[in-house]
Amino acid sequence: MHIRNVRGRRQEAALGAWSLTLITLALFLVSTSPRAQAIPAFARKYGLPCSACHEAWPKLNNFGQVFKDNGYQLGNDKDAPIFHEPAYWPVSFRITPNWHRENSDKMQVDQTASGVQGITTHGFDLSGLDILAAGTLNKNISFLLVPSADSTGAFHFESAWVRFDNLLKTSWLNVKMGKIELDNVFSEKRNLTLSNTGGPYQIYHYQPLTSVSAQTSPFGIGDNQIGLEVMGHSKNSYTRYSVSVLSSNDGNVGLPTSNSYDVFLAGSQAFEVGGLGLQRVGGFAYFGRLPTYFLNSGGEPIAGAGQGNKPFQRIGFYGMWYLKKLDITTMFTHASEDKYLATGAATDGSVPLPAGARDAVWNGALIETHFTVNPRFIIVNRYEAIRMSQQSLPDDPTTNPSNLGDVDALTFGARFYPFMHSRDGFAIHPEYSILRTRGAFTDPNDGSLKDLTTSSLFLGFDFIF
Amino acid sequence: MFRELNRAMWLSLMLSLVFLNLVCSLPAMAQETHVGKLTGHADAGKKSYQRWCIGCHGPYGDGNGENAPWIDPKPRDFVAATFKCRSTPTGTLPTDQDLYNSVARGFTNSNMPHWDALTKQTRIDLVAYVKTFSDRWKTDKPGDILKIPAETPITIQSIAHGADLFQKLECWKCHGQQGRGDGPSASTLTDSKDNPIRPYNFAAGTDDSRFKCGSTNQDIYKIFMTGVDGTPMPSFNDVIQPNDAWDLVHYLRTLQINRHSKENEVLRAAGGKIPKIETKDAAPAAAPAAQPDAKPQGGRKR
Numbered sequence: 111m112h113i114r115n116v117r118g119r120r121q122e123a124a125l126g127a128w129s130l131t132l133i134t135l136a137l138f139l140v141s142t143s144p145r146a147q148a149i150p151a152f153a154r155k156y157g158l159p160c161s162a163c164h165e166a167w168p169k170l171n172n173f174g175q176v177f178k179d180n181g182y183q184l185g186n187d188k189d190a191p192i193f194h195e196p197a198y199w200p201v202s203f204r205i206t207p208n209w210h211r212e213n214s215d216k217m218q219v220d221q222t223a224s225g226v227q228g229i230t231t232h233g234f235d236l237s238g239l240d241i242l243a244a245g246t247l248n249k250n251i252s253f254l255l256v257p258s259a260d261s262t263g264a265f266h267f268e269s270a271w272v273r274f275d276n277l278l279k280t281s282w283l284n285v286k287m288g289k290i291e292l293d294n295v296f297s298e299k300r301n302l303t304l305s306n307t308g309g310p311y312q313i314y315h316y317q318p319l320t321s322v323s324a325q326t327s328p329f330g331i332g333d334n335q336i337g338l339e340v341m342g343h344s345k346n347s348y349t350r351y352s353v354s355v356l357s358s359n360d361g362n363v364g365l366p367t368s369n370s371y372d373v374f375l376a377g378s379q380a381f382e383v384g385g386l387g388l389q390r391v392g393g394f395a396y397f398g399r400l401p402t403y404f405l406n407s408g409g410e411p412i413a414g415a416g417q418g419n420k421p422f423q424r425i426g427f428y429g430m431w432y433l434k435k436l437d438i439t440t441m442f443t444h445a446s447e448d449k450y451l452a453t454g455a456a457t458d459g460s461v462p463l464p465a466g467a468r469d470a471v472w473n474g475a476l477i478e479t480h481f482t483v484n485p486r487f488i489i490v491n492r493y494e495a496i497r498m499s500q501q502s503l504p505d506d507p508t509t510n511p512s513n514l515g516d517v518d519a520l521t522f523g524a525r526f527y528p529f530m531h532s533r534d535g536f537a538i539h540p541e542y543s544i545l546r547t548r549g550a551f552t553d554p555n556d557g558s559l560k561d562l563t564t565s566s567l568f569l570g571f572d573f574i575f
Numbered sequence: 576m577f578r579e580l581n582r583a584m585w586l587s588l589m590l591s592l593v594f595l596n597l598v599c600s601l602p603a604m605a606q607e608t609h610v611g612k613l614t615g616h617a618d619a620g621k622k623s624y625q626r627w628c629i630g631c632h633g634p635y636g637d638g639n640g641e642n643a644p645w646i647d648p649k650p651r652d653f654v655a656a657t658f659k660c661r662s663t664p665t666g667t668l669p670t671d672q673d674l675y676n677s678v679a680r681g682f683t684n685s686n687m688p689h690w691d692a693l694t695k696q697t698r699i700d701l702v703a704y705v706k707t708f709s710d711r712w713k714t715d716k717p718g719d720i721l722k723i724p725a726e727t728p729i730t731i732q733s734i735a736h737g738a739d740l741f742q743k744l745e746c747w748k749c750h751g752q753q754g755r756g757d758g759p760s761a762s763t764l765t766d767s768k769d770n771p772i773r774p775y776n777f778a779a780g781t782d783d784s785r786f787k788c789g790s791t792n793q794d795i796y797k798i799f800m801t802g803v804d805g806t807p808m809p810s811f812n813d814v815i816q817p818n819d820a821w822d823l824v825h826y827l828r829t830l831q832i833n834r835h836s837k838e839n840e841v842l843r844a845a846g847g848k849i850p851k852i853e854t855k856d857a858a859p860a861a862a863p864a865a866q867p868d869a870k871p872q873g874g875r876k877r
Contacts, residue, residue: 156686156688157630157631157642157645157646157686158627158630158631158642158686158688159626159627159629159630161625161626161627162626162627162630172692172693173627173690173692173693175692176692184681184688184689185681185683185688185689186681186682186683186684186685186686186687186688187683187684187685188686345691346691346692347692382694382695382696384696385619385696387694388694484622484625485625485626531641532630532641532642
């Protein structure tokens with residue numbers, strides 16, 4: 111008996127030892143895997159590995175930024191479609207089958223005595239589907255069309271634009287019209303997080319908890335907008351600017367709000383610091399307007415007949431700092447919303463402005479870190495903090511505390527690309543994210559405001575072909 | 576018992592660490608490159624090569640990357656260490672600056688993009704790594720840099736003399752009488768890997784970027800004085816004098832009929848016709864031999 115135990119433990123010890131060795135070797139091999147390559151339609155067109163344009167798919171590196179800024183052109187004979195193989199089809203598909211677990215620490219539940227309990231749900235699921243058609247219609251005329259479905263298959267147009275590149279034979283003048291991504295170098299469309307809680311950038315979408323316009327006309331810097339963009343860049347895109355005039359409807363089609371226009375401005379400058387890599391600093395500003403009431407017909411609002419426009423704005427500064435394999439993005443934003451928009455008041459007096467109403471003002475900070483072990487393995491971490499600096503209604507410790515709606519969000523993730531070639535992309539994507547919102551839960555028992563914490567655990571197989 | 580367990584664990588750990596240490600302490604690639612104040616390191620360049628270059632040039636630098644079968648012209652074979660764009664005599668290795676310039680400039684009429692979006696340090700590191708693929712870099716040194724004298728004035732006489740040289744040097748045999756790359760030998764040309772190759776079509780581009788090895792008059796001078804190694808384009812350095820070379824440059828510019836240039840202005844001012852001139856004594860009687868490893872197909876041994 112004793113001998114058997116000793117043998118068993120010896121075997122366990124040996125097994126443990128070999129396992130440790132194998133794990134060490136496996137980690138080593140993974141971390142030193144030599145080859146990398148990803149939008150596959152471009153990779154197929156130019157015969158370049160995906161890693162040429164992506165730090166780790168889908169995050170762009172500067173070469174990819176230049177390619178994008180040039181209207182999906184490399185500046186060689188392969189740019190114009192007339193030189194492609196006739197069978198070349200500039201289309202890619204992306205979807206992510208996944209398992210995820212969602213937790214909310216408080217929810218009103220009828221069957222619970224206290225009326226409140228935490229809820230956890232988990233299971234296998236699908237992401238939405240992106241169909242990405244992109245390329246050139248002719249030399250210096252490029253396009254992007256992204257019919258996109260949510261996970262139920264309901265489609266909308268995520269992007270649809272045509273761009274005239276290098277007008278007057280200079281890279282400083284490019285004009286794009288359609289539904290476009292705002293010129294966010296720190297792009298939410300190419301981020302490395304996918305979970306429900308950690309996928310979108312809070313800092314790009316935050317609106318105050320009490321904001322009425324957040325319910326009626328949600329807005330986000332991260333949302334694609336419909337309009338016209340003039341942008342320019344130096345040959346290597348170290349220097350970039352963008353000016354956009356946009357319909358004031360947060361990218362929705364059909365002119366649903368009013369006849370006003372928003373403006374988005376962006377600019378950035380990159381500089382080299384020895385062998386550390388390319389550093390970039392930049393800023394952006396969004397000046398928007400939304401109606402406070404609509405003309406009615408038969409008591410119903412007339413689409414597009416919004417009146418009494420009031421302003422909102424987002425201003426941000428960021429830095430992208432590279433220390434060889436480690437890169438850190440830092441961002442600060444300042445935002446405000448007119449008191450009419452924040453409280454839902456109408457300038458025609460049909461909904462009066464509450465007593466003491468004032469503009470809602472808030473600030474946000476973000477720090478995102480990437481460690482690119484190699485082009486096939488990247489580790490991601492992000493922390494965001496958003497703080498209200500002025501509520502739209504006078505502070506009240508119980509019903510409207512000054513920190514109501516403050517947000518803290520933390521996300522950890524990694525992407526591992528087990529194989530890569532220049533025809534498609536595939537990533538194994540584990541991620542955990544947690545979000546706390548101050549005072550977001552109203553206790554049904556006493557009406558007090560409590561913090562709400564939600565979290566996501568996600569494991570997905572992200573692929574594009 | 577626990578001692579045994581611990582021993583096994585320690586042994587395992589030690590083996591792993593020894594393995595890691597062995598691999599990680601493999602002698603770093605000592606290849607360095609220097610351009611101005613920049614110093615490139617091959618080991619840093621290897622990582623960049625794997626990210627940007629491996630798909631075409633391949634893991635061994637032999638031009639056999641996974642995309643190579645679909646690419647024309649074929650990717651450069653760094654193992655052969657034969658480079659088209661040099662400031663050094665034909666048959667010799669290029670300078671670090673030559674390779675650095677090629678990486679930044681790219682080649683318009685090939686799959687090779689301009690890589691000036693990469694940092695200077697990344698580019699010089701890449702050059703250092705490219706040089707590890709061939710032992711030739713250990714035994715040979717780059718040739719002496721071609722001295723380019725000051726450009727002579729652009730005159731109709733200069734252009735006319737260049738046109739005369741174009742005939743005498745038999746440039747037209749490959750490039751065609753109008754410089755459209757359609758000379759009688761054009762269809763027979765192959766490169767040093769026996770891949771068909773087309774002579775340069777001067778008339779095709781509307782700007783200067785289509786020249787493979789740079790777009791200035793000095794670059795054109797350099798291209799035909801050093802030759803384009805690995806292609807049938809020979810070096811004319813031993814055949815013509817610098818002043819004659821400049822005359823040829825001026826004539827070649829007039830073949831770029833869609834380009835706005837001083838040469839075309841001079842030609843237009845002269846009525847659009849190049850006058851015939853008497854043969855100069857210094858002019859060569861015949862073209863130099865084609866590159867030994869790249870030749871018309873008709874001369875290939877089968």
